[in-house]
Amino acid sequence: MTHSPRVALIDGSRLIIEALVQSGADTFIGYPITPSNLLFQYASERFPRMLGAPDEITTLQWMSGAAATGLLTVTATSFPGFALMVESINMAFMMELPMVIILAQRLGPATGTATTGAQGDLALVRGMISGGFPVPTLCISSLPDCWDLSHEALRVAVSLRTPVILLTSKEMIMTMQDFDLATLKPLSPIKIPLYKGEGPYLPYAPDERGVPPFLPLGNPHHQVRMTASTHDATGLIQAGTPEALGNSTRLHRKIVRNLPDYTWLELDEQPDARRLVVAYDVTAGAAREAVRRLREQGHRVSLLVVKTLFPTPPQIFEVIDRYERVVFPEENLTGQFVEHLFGQRIPSRIRSVHSFGAMIPPAAIMQEVIA
């Protein structure tokens, strides 16, 4: 079906907030911080419920309480706020509360430079749950992603009863671009499926996917217990019993086992190419351009844009293994995604292109691909 184009000059923040609301998110809670200010502003205009919290710990606590009663909550922040949220994200993860946390990366350490983009928070996001549990982390790499992945983030949060991180960065969500609104596919609202049994309701008894059916705190039918402490299926605190430990390890299993349901990779392979560029977030734009120019110049090169960062889809390794030289552009000091994939002993065919405090231009990627 062809539409007549409706081209507008917009930023990604606008698409993200509109997509989340159309997808059924009903409550935005947040504390303003650059570069997520536009998200905050649009949320104020658009969300059915919008609450400005006095800080980011409060933000996550209000979200968790609201999520426990069945509201679909969203927040947006950047590193300084995210750091304050970490303990509470652990809590929400343990309580199995669906919510979307948008992390718009900016240059650190600490307050760093609020108005400069970066990709420096991957290691934090991957490591933030005590015990090493991954939190589903989707990463936006284009304006269409702002729409599609926002919906996905909410869907995964509800489907797996977990906080989901929607990772992005300053340039990705603040730079305005032409965009044809007619290409947006309509989004249907996501609803939390409720437990329908006769009871007794066990708040942490999982279904076959490892996810416990939800009932809101405060419902008139069954007692609901939620807790962030190690607990059994009843939601009662238990230190170290096999059942309680099994419940905690289930949290890992449910995230990893259902990964095929939220694996998002954009693979543009050229036959006979021996070189590959792997990118995510805003550097994916530079990578797309670099690959386009290289091909124009007659080079054979493939492109993998990673949109599901954590847990890391195994297909990434399958693709990488097919190439002689793999270039990872990353706007951080040490190549955090490369370190995540390969640790501290990085094979020589894996090449990082770093930058700190500046966008990576296509030329830098091209140079490393053909070097």
Next chain:
Amino acid sequence: MSTPDTVVQAPPASDTAPAFLRTDHLPFCKGCGHNIVAINTEKALHKVAGLSPLDVVVVSDIGCIGIIDQQYASHTIHGLHGRSTALGVGVSLGVHPPGKKILVYIGDGGATIGLPHILEAADRNVDMTVLVHNNMLYGMTGGQPSGLTPVGFKTASTPDGKITPGFDLCRLAHVAGAIRVQRLIGIGDFSDDLAEAFRTPGFSLVEIIEICPSYGVKYNPGRKPADIARENGFEPVVLTNPPRPIHSRPARLDRPSLLNDDLVVPHRDVSNLPRKYSIILAGSAGEGVQAAGELLAEAGIACGLSVTKKGSYPVTVGVGFSLIEVNLKNRPINYTGIETPDAIVITSLDGLRKVESQIRTMQSGVLLIDASLPKPASPGVVVISADLRTPMGTRNVSLYSLGLLLAKTSLLPLSAYLDAIRHRFGDKVDLARLQALLTT
């Protein structure tokens, strides 16, 4: 905390009314004040007309007090240290039907680390009751002092007695707007007081002065909690504020889409731009830099081009430099940054300072600079020095300057740019004058 071996007398529950919480086998040490509060809560909840266990949501903190959730037949949620009040505020947003009793169980330690949450909930008048179990120390971690510990009270880490006076939580909560605040000594039957707090519409707080036998008594033998409190000015007290609207946030489902038709730029012009063209406009706050950048980008869209517009300015938006980067291209733009600028427009000294290094990278292209500024020496670059600041006034410096760039470079038809200005500003900008200035 020692083993739960205490058996306390359960209050007489009627045969018909189900228990809200089990008070036999409470998990606290023998003689712990937390036991007495639990028993009084059970009694008090029965005194509130029409409540059944599933009408109550217990939000419990971390600390010895936090494990009270196990005893309850109501809804329970057990979160982090100090955060239970905030978690309870979140619960209040969504409980359905509204009107459930939200009870927050928190210690003096939790009330200290989480003090802002209490003040915030009081200020918003969230419908909840916060029960602060003030045993004047952190029981769970071995008896250290909290912000509520009075001067002289001995604890594990202040063996000579605490040096600072401690703060009056009740007064703080009252000043913050709590509807009903009470400090009471947690001995005997105070279920009427608790029931009064539970019945209060809006935010209520009860601070219960207790003693922790395991640490408080150990370090302060023979001292009675009531005396300690009184001697330090923490008298039993009831403080009230007049009723106020209760914090609630009904969902507004009628809010308009962010993607309305006003944003759509009609495609009515054409451009012969052969490649990506990157423009920087560097000026100062108050000169309409950001808006002008958007209008240039919209003019590009009107000509069927792909565009990007990026703004930068210091965090203090009303002062200092303001800069935009616009890319125009005859095919989709993947990379939204600027590689080498094709044109730089500089309207002020703030702007000039910001782009000096970029000017040095230019080997061709156009530099349009206000006549008041020093003309940079840029071999290969066409430098045009012109009065940018007076023709349309300071507020329209940027509009005028980008218009002049278009007039001098025929990058885009001027009409597309003027249309974009008209669409956004209507008659707030004297377009006839602008057009006349740009076409002479």
